Amino acid sequence: MLMEAQSAYRTIKVQSQETGFGAEVTGVDLSKPLPPAVLAEVKDAWARHAVLAFPDQPLTLDQLEAFTLQIGPFGHDPYVEPMPGHPNVLEVRREPDEKVTPFGGNWHSDWSFQATPPAATILRSETIPPVGGDTLYADASRAYDELSEAMKDRLAPLRAIHSASRAYGPNSAYARELHLRAMPIIVSPEADKTCVHPLVRTHPVTGRKALFVSPVYTVGIEGMAPNDADPLLAELHKHIVQDRFVYRHHWREGMVVIWDNRCTMHNALGGYDGHRRVMHRTTVAGETPT
Ligand code: OGA
Numbered sequence: 411m412l413m414e415a416q417s418a419y420r421t422i423k424v425q426s427q428e429t430g431f432g433a434e435v436t437g438v439d440l441s442k443p444l445p446p447a448v449l450a451e452v453k454d455a456w457a458r459h460a461v462l463a464f465p466d467q468p469l470t471l472d473q474l475e476a477f478t479l480q481i482g483p484f485g486h487d488p489y490v491e492p493m494p495g496h497p498n499v500l501e502v503r504r505e506p507d508e509k510v511t512p513f514g515g516n517w518h519s520d521w522s523f524q525a526t527p528p529a530a531t532i533l534r535s536e537t538i539p540p541v542g543g544d545t546l547y548a549d550a551s552r553a554y555d556e557l558s559e560a561m562k563d564r565l566a567p568l569r570a571i572h573s574a575s576r577a578y579g580p581n582s583a584y585a586r587e588l589h590l591r592a593m594p595i596i597v598s599p600e601a602d603k604t605c606v607h608p609l610v611r612t613h614p615v616t617g618r619k620a621l622f623v624s625p626v627y628t629v630g631i632e633g634m635a636p637n638d639a640d641p642l643l644a645e646l647h648k649h650i651v652q653d654r655f656v657y658r659h660h661w662r663e664g665m666v667v668i669w670d671n672r673c674t675m676h677n678a679l680g681g682y683d684g685h686r687r688v689m690h691r692t693t694v695a696g697e698t699p700t
């Protein structure tokens with residue numbers, strides 16, 4: 411359900427989602443280069459709403475790449491083999507007979523263990539199951555805003571430790587389940603490396619602060635014993651994913667969604683065993699979190 415159109419956009423139509431987080435954008439054709447005024451409005455809407463869904467945009471892989479490059483240069487995608495002939499496109503695929511958790515099936519911000527994690531991820535749906543397969547998005551900016559002042563003060567100096575280890579390390583769930591998945595996931599000891607980022611980051615475009623932690627990739631807090639860090643991280647994760655901060659995206663085929671990894675988390679839901687789900691995915695390079 412969408413709210414009434416409420417924006418002053420002149421070239422596109424932007425409707426906020428009911429919860430005020432995320433928006434649907436129509437009146438634009440992403441298969442062709444966007445005129446500068448349209449691109450500027452898309453970028454403005456993206457900064458304002460963080461998750462934009464564009465229905466009825468059945469882009470080819472070449473068009474998906476071209477749209478991505480209008481937002482920014484490609485990010486670097488580790489741990490999944492790219493599509494043949496498309497080094498910057500990953501295929502997110504789950505076959506009808508797979509029983510394992512979906513790819514991305516727990517709360518995370520993409521590749522947050524990188525020194526410069528991607529600003530955006532763009533996902534274009536190809537095959538959508540008749541049931542299930544929604545994606546949840548959480549608003550980490552509003553979640554930050556609604557913390558107590560005492561908690562904000564406590565978090566301000568902290569730096570969180572990120573690692574791909576739980577997902578792609580030799581002891582990860584993916585490592586045990588590789589043979590059960592259609593996706594060409596790469597398990598590597600590289601994944602056990604860590605990278606430190608501010609626990610609260612400031613969005614380079616909007617200036618808003620957001621919590622930058624997730625249960626998949628945040629493995630600790632710098633200088634804090636696990637006994638203290640783990641309960642704090644658990645409390646923050648529980649806080650961010652409360653219903654009032656979450657937008658549940660229901661896919662239709664040929665839809666494009668772009669989300670901002672700097673101020674959101676997401677979680678791919680299952681519920682479609684027996685059906686195929688296929689998506690194509692690019693990332694846009696980001697900056698060092700500050
Ligand atoms: C991803 C991801 C979610 C989905 O591609 O990064 O988490 O619903 N996908 O497929």
Ligand code: MN
Binds near residue numbers: 514518519520676
């Ligand atoms: Mn993801």
